[in-house]
Amino acid sequence: MDSDIGALTVIFTEFYYWLTIPLMFLIHVGFCLYEVGASRKKNTAHTLLKNVMLIPLVTITFYFFGWWIYFAFPNGPFIFQGKGLVAAPNAVPWSELMGGHLGGPPVGGSMTTAEDNAFWARINGVFFAAFLLFAWTAASIVSGSLIERVRSQAFWILAIMIGSVTWIIDAAWGWHWDGWMVKLLGYHDAYASGVIHAIAGGTALGALVHLGPRLGKFRKDGTPRDIPLQHPWLVAIGLFLIYTGFWGFYVACNVPIIDAASIGAEGSMFTATNIYLTPTTLSAITFNFLLSLSGGLLVGYVVSRGDAFWTFSGGLAGVITASAGNDLYHPLQALFIGAVGTYIAYKLHHWVEKKFHIDDAVGAVAVHGYAGIVGLIAAGFVLWGYPSSAFEGYAAITPWGQTIGAVIMFFGLGFLPAWIVCGILKACGVLRIPARVELAGLDFSNSLTIAEINKELKNSDLADAKK
Amino acid sequence: MVDATITSWAVDLAQIGVIYPWVGSECTLYLIGIAAWLGFHVWQIRFENRTLKMEDQKLAKGDTLKKCIEANN
Numbered sequence: 001m002d003s004d005i006g007a008l009t010v011i012f013t014e015f016y017y018w019l020t021i022p023l024m025f026l027i028h029v030g031f032c033l034y035e036v037g038a039s040r041k042k043n044t045a046h047t048l049l050k051n052v053m054l055i056p057l058v059t060i061t062f063y064f065f066g067w068w069i070y071f072a073f074p075n076g077p078f079i080f081q082g083k084g085l086v087a088a089p090n091a092v093p094w095s096e097l098m099g100g101h102l103g104g105p106p107v108g109g110s111m112t113t114a115e116d117n118a119f120w121a122r123i124n125g126v127f128f129a130a131f132l133l134f135a136w137t138a139a140s141i142v143s144g145s146l147i148e149r150v151r152s153q154a155f156w157i158l159a160i161m162i163g164s165v166t167w168i169i170d171a172a173w174g175w176h177w178d179g180w181m182v183k184l185l186g187y188h189d190a191y192a193s194g195v196i197h198a199i200a201g202g203t204a205l206g207a208l209v210h211l212g213p214r215l216g217k218f219r220k221d222g223t224p225r226d227i228p229l230q231h232p233w234l235v236a237i238g239l240f241l242i243y244t245g246f247w248g249f250y251v252a253c254n255v256p257i258i259d260a261a262s263i264g265a266e267g268s269m270f271t272a273t274n275i276y277l278t279p280t281t282l283s284a285i286t287f288n289f290l291l292s293l294s295g296g297l298l299v300g301y302v303v304s305r306g307d308a309f310w311t312f313s314g315g316l317a318g319v320i321t322a323s324a325g326n327d328l329y330h331p332l333q334a335l336f337i338g339a340v341g342t343y344i345a346y347k348l349h350h351w352v353e354k355k356f357h358i359d360d361a362v363g364a365v366a367v368h369g370y371a372g373i374v375g376l377i378a379a380g381f382v383l384w385g386y387p388s389s390a391f392e393g394y395a396a397i398t399p400w401g402q403t404i405g406a407v408i409m410f411f412g413l414g415f416l417p418a419w420i421v422c423g424i425l426k427a428c429g430v431l432r433i434p435a436r437v438e439l440a441g442l443d444f445s446n447s448l449t450i451a452e453i454n455k456e457l458k459n460s461d462l463a464d465a466k467k
Numbered sequence: 468m469v470d471a472t473i474t475s476w477a478v479d480l481a482q483i484g485v486i487y488p489w490v491g492s493e494c495t496l497y498l499i500g501i502a503a504w505l506g507f508h509v510w511q512i513r514f515e516n517r518t519l520k521m522e523d524q525k526l527a528k529g530d531t532l533k534k535c536i537e538a539n540n
Contacts, residue, residue: 040539041539042539057504061504063500064500093493093497094493094494094496094497096484096485096490096493098493099486099493100485100486101484101485102480102481102484102486103481103484104480104481104484105482105484107485109491121484152511152515153511153512153515156511157508430512433519434522434523436522436523436526437522437526439526439532439535439536440526440532440535441535441539444525444526445518445522
C-alpha cells in the first residue's frame with residue numbers, strides 16, 4: 001500500500017470479497033431448506049444436522065490443509081510440468097499470514113517475506129473464506145443425494161474429501177491462473193461448471209453406487225416410485241436462496257480490480273478479471289446469469305410438464321451449464337446453453353434412474369454433474385480459439401481441452417475417489433444405517449424423547465388442573 | 468501477563484505485522500487442532516454406532532417398528 005490508489009485497491013478488494021461471503025452463506029441455508037423439503041418428516045432433524053455439521057468439519061480441515069493445496073498443487077500430478085509443489089507461505093496453517101495481520105514486516109523465523117505480508121495481509125482471510133464457501137457448496141451438493149439412509153459420519157468423511165481435498169485440487173489444476181490444465185489444455189471454467197458442479201455430481205454418483213436406493217424407492221418390477229416432495233414451498237425457498245447465493249458466488253469468482261498492465265495488456269486502465277486474470281465485467285456476468293437462469297427455468301417447466309421441483313432445479317441447471325463461459329458469452333448464447341443443459345440433465349437423470357436404479361433423491365448428479373459436463377463441452381465449442389489466459393504460452397480454449405477437463409472433473413476427481421472411499425466405508429459396515437432405523441426414520445430417538453416429554457408435561461398439567 | 472504482541476497502537480502501523488497474541492505458538496496450536504479434529508471423528512464413530520445399535524434393538528422388539536411406520540404415514 002505504497003500509494004493512495006494502491007491502498008484503495010487493496011481495501012476495496014478486501015471489502016469486495018468479504019461481501020460475497022454472507023451472500024454465499026445463503027447457498028448453504030438454501031441447501032438445508034431444500035434437503036429438508038425433500039426429505040420425509042421422520043428424517044428432518046437428522047437431515048439438517050448432517051448438512052450443518054459439514055460447516056465446522058470442512059472449515060477446520062480447509063484451514064489445516066485445503067487452503068495450502070490450492071497454492072501448492074497447480075503443477076498437477078508432476079508428470080505434466082515436472083516442477084513439484086509450489087511454495088505457499090501465505091497458506092501454510094502455521095504461517096503468520098493465517099491470522100490477523102496489518103502487512104508489516106515478518107516476525108523472526110517467519111517463512112513469509114515483507115512482500116508476502118504486504119500483498120496478502122488484508123486479502124488472505126477473505127480469499128480463504130470465499131474458497132471455503134465454495135467447498136461447503138460442493139459438499140452440500142453431495143449431501144442432498146444421500147438423504148434418508150447415509151450415516152452422518154460416512155457423509156462427513158465424504159464432505160471433507162470433496163471440500164478440503166478433491167475440489168481444491170481441481171481448483172489448483174483448472175481454476176488457477178497458472179494451473180496445468182489451463183496451461184496445457186486451455187481449460188476454461190470461469191464460474192465453476194466443472195470445478196464445483198461436475199466434481200460434486202461425480203462424487204454424489206460414486207457414493208450412490210455403493211449406498212443404494214432408499215427402501216421403497218423401486219417397485220418389485222424395478223420401476224422407480226416417485227417419492228413426492230414433503231414441503232414444496234421449502235424446496236422453492238431453498239432454491240431461491242441458492243439462486244441468491246449464486247450471485248455472491250459469481251462475484252467471488254472475479255478479481256474485482258487489477259491494473260491492466262500487470263496482466264500484459266496495453267494502455268493504462270483498471271479492469272475486473274475472472275480467476276484466470278482474463279478481463280470481464282460484472283455487467284457481462286449479470287446479463288448471462290439472468291438469461292441462463294431463465295433458459296433453465298423455461299425448459300425445466302416444459303420438459304417436466306410443470307413439475308415444481310424440476311422447474312426450480314431447471315433454473316439452477318441452466319446457470320450451472322452456462323457458468324463455464326458466462327464471462328464471455330452473449331446473453332442469448334447463455335440462454336440457449338442453459339436451456340440445452342437443463343434438457344439433457346433432466347432426461348439423463350430419469351434414464352440413469354430407470355436403467356441403473358440410482359436413487360438420487362434431489363437430482364444433484366443431474367443438475368450439477370451432467371449439466372456441468374454439458375457446460376464445459378459447450379464452452380469448448382462456443383469459445384473455441386479464445387485465449388485461456390492473459391499470458392503468453394497458454395493453450396487456447398478447444399472442445400477437446402474442455403472435454404478432457406470434464407472427464408477429469410466428473411470421473412477423475414469426482415466419481416473415482418467417492419467410489420473408492422464409499423467402497424471402503426461399505427466394507428467396514430459404516431456407510432448405511434440399519435434397515436429398521438431407515439424404515440422408522442432417523443429421528444426415531446428424538447421422536448421418542450419428545451413423546452415422553454410431552455406425556456410428562458401433559459400429566460403435570462392435568463395434576464395442576466386438579467388442584 | 469505474558470508478552471503481548473501489541474503494547475501500543477500509537478506507532479507507525481506500517482511497521483506492524485502480526486496482531487494476534489502468543490506469536491510462535493502456531494505449530495503447537497496446529498497440532499492440538501489436528502488432534503481435536505481426529506478425536507471428534509473417533510468419538511462420533513463410537514457415538515453413532517452405539518445410537519444406531521440401540522435404536523435398531525428397540526425397533527426389533529414387538530411391534531415398535533410397525534407403530535413407527537403407521538405414525539409416520
